[in-house]
Amino acid sequence: xxxxxxxxxxxxxxxxxxxxxxxxxxxxxxxxxxxxxxxxxxxxxxxxxxxxxxxxxxxxxxxxxxxxxxxxxxxxxxxxxxxxxxxxxxxxxxxxxxxxxxxxxxxxxxxxxxxxxxxxxxxxxxxxxxxxxxxxxxxxxxxxxxxxxxxxxxxxxxxxxxxxxxxxxxxxxxxxxxxxxxxxxxxxxxxxxxxxxxxxxxxxxxxxxxxxxxxxxxxxxxxxxxxxxxxxxxxxxxxxxxxxxxxxxxxxxxxxxxxxxxxxxxxxxxxxxxxxxxxxxxxxxxxxxxxxxxxxxxxxxxxxxxxxxxxxxxxxxxxxxxxxxxxxxxxxxxxxxxxxxxxxxxxxxxxxxxxxxxxxxxxxxxxxxxxxxxxxxxxxxxxxxxxxxxxxxxxxxxxxxxxxxxxxxxxxxxxxxxxx
Numbered sequence: 001x002x003x004x005x006x007x008x009x010x011x012x013x014x015x016x017x018x019x020x021x022x023x024x025x026x027x028x029x030x031x032x033x034x035x036x037x038x039x040x041x042x043x044x045x046x047x048x049x050x051x052x053x054x055x056x057x058x059x060x061x062x063x064x065x066x067x068x069x070x071x072x073x074x075x076x077x078x079x080x081x082x083x084x085x086x087x088x089x090x091x092x093x094x095x096x097x098x099x100x101x102x103x104x105x106x107x108x109x110x111x112x113x114x115x116x117x118x119x120x121x122x123x124x125x126x127x128x129x130x131x132x133x134x135x136x137x138x139x140x141x142x143x144x145x146x147x148x149x150x151x152x153x154x155x156x157x158x159x160x161x162x163x164x165x166x167x168x169x170x171x172x173x174x175x176x177x178x179x180x181x182x183x184x185x186x187x188x189x190x191x192x193x194x195x196x197x198x199x200x201x202x203x204x205x206x207x208x209x210x211x212x213x214x215x216x217x218x219x220x221x222x223x224x225x226x227x228x229x230x231x232x233x234x235x236x237x238x239x240x241x242x243x244x245x246x247x248x249x250x251x252x253x254x255x256x257x258x259x260x261x262x263x264x265x266x267x268x269x270x271x272x273x274x275x276x277x278x279x280x281x282x283x284x285x286x287x288x289x290x291x292x293x294x295x296x297x298x299x300x301x302x303x304x305x306x307x308x309x310x311x312x313x314x315x316x317x318x319x320x321x322x323x324x325x326x327x328x329x330x331x332x333x334x335x336x337x338x339x340x341x342x343x344x345x346x347x348x349x350x351x352x353x354x355x356x357x358x359x360x361x362x363x364x365x366x367x368x369x370x371x372x373x374x375x376x377x378x379x380x381x382x383x384x385x386x387x388x389x390x391x392x393x394x395x396x397x398x399x400x401x402x403x404x405x406x407x408x409x410x411x412x413x414x415x416x417x418x419x420x
Contacts, residue, residue: 043402345372382416
């Protein structure tokens with residue numbers, strides 16, 4: 001025979017003895033209810049893992065060189081976030097408050113010595129450092145001083161024309177001392193046509209040949225016709241894409257002096273203009289080589305070079321081949337140096353292999369983001385930022401989502417510098 005359960009104890013809700021107590025009671029009840037309803041997953045904060053597999057990045061073995069870390073992240077400016085462009089994303093995770101909280105949480109979690117950010121909204125950069133700008137709404141109080149209190153200083157370049165986003169380099173002042181900086185405006189490629197010069201002898205031929213190289217699809221927020229800029233058969237129009245980059249030389253703080261050049265950029269997105277992206281890559285390489293020579297002469301050093309960003313190019317296409325010095329076997333060393341002014345190597349390709357993807361949307365999922373470095377006996381990547389698998393639950397349904405606040409995922413590396 002079933003026995004009756006004893007009655008549950010009855011707890012009477014407190015009765016407010018005054019209007020003020022009643023108001024406080026309702027306020028507390030609302031706070032409890034909101035906290036219980038806030039069940040959204042926390043953003044994923046990836047950790048660094050050994051670059052070659054196995055090993056221990058936290059090894060206690062004594063290292064007498066300099067070690068520093070760098071993360072590159074296209075954080076997707078809020079100005080480009082619309083539910084119509086990201087219908088696959090939960091609407092709540094597209095809201096500024098949720099995204100900004102998640103982005104900041106992820107950035108802080110890295111503890112990186114250098115952060116290379118792309119698609120960083122100019123207003124958010126301003127309030128990052130405690131400035132006030134009218135019309136900022138909820139943005140003003142959120143980023144105010146957040147990264148500065150984490151020990152970072154920064155550099156920023158806004159895109160040309162009417163674009164409101166740009167690229168930034170954030171660096172920990174405890175790790176590096178800024179020596180000199182320079183900016184790259186790819187619209188200056190137009191001047192190379194005017195004066196008959198170019199950053200590569202075949203650049204005009206490249207532009208004339210158009211795009212026969214890439215089947216890269218556009219990212220979801222960039223679906224607008226390039227013809228809005230005018231006649232694409234006009235090289236002046238074709239090259240004027242308002243893209244930018246920034247580079248700076250830093251003296252690393254360690255047991256010996258070493259100078260490193262850190263650069264970040266965001267190349268043009270359109271798959272129909274792969275020739276323009278290649279021209280931008282050549283201009284980037286040329287400007288980096290000039291900057292490295294200037295730094296070397298001024299500071300009597302041989303600087304390492306690291307270039308990170310969103311190159312809007314998949315592994316194996318012409319931009320990637322050019323930047324990673326895929327020189328034809330028939331070419332001589334002199335010809336290679338003239339054509340490829342600064343040899344670079346991909347961190348991931350030289351260790352565990354390029355990621356399966358760094359951009360993940362329903363229309364396109366592939367690798368667009370890279371960290372390149374100038375190979376030498378003195379510098380090597382010892383760890384990389386962990387990446388999600390293609391079948392990971394955190395990327396099912398594509399990005400952005402609660403786990404990843406951008407449609408890109410961050411990539412990173414830790415480098416070791418040895419003494420001469």
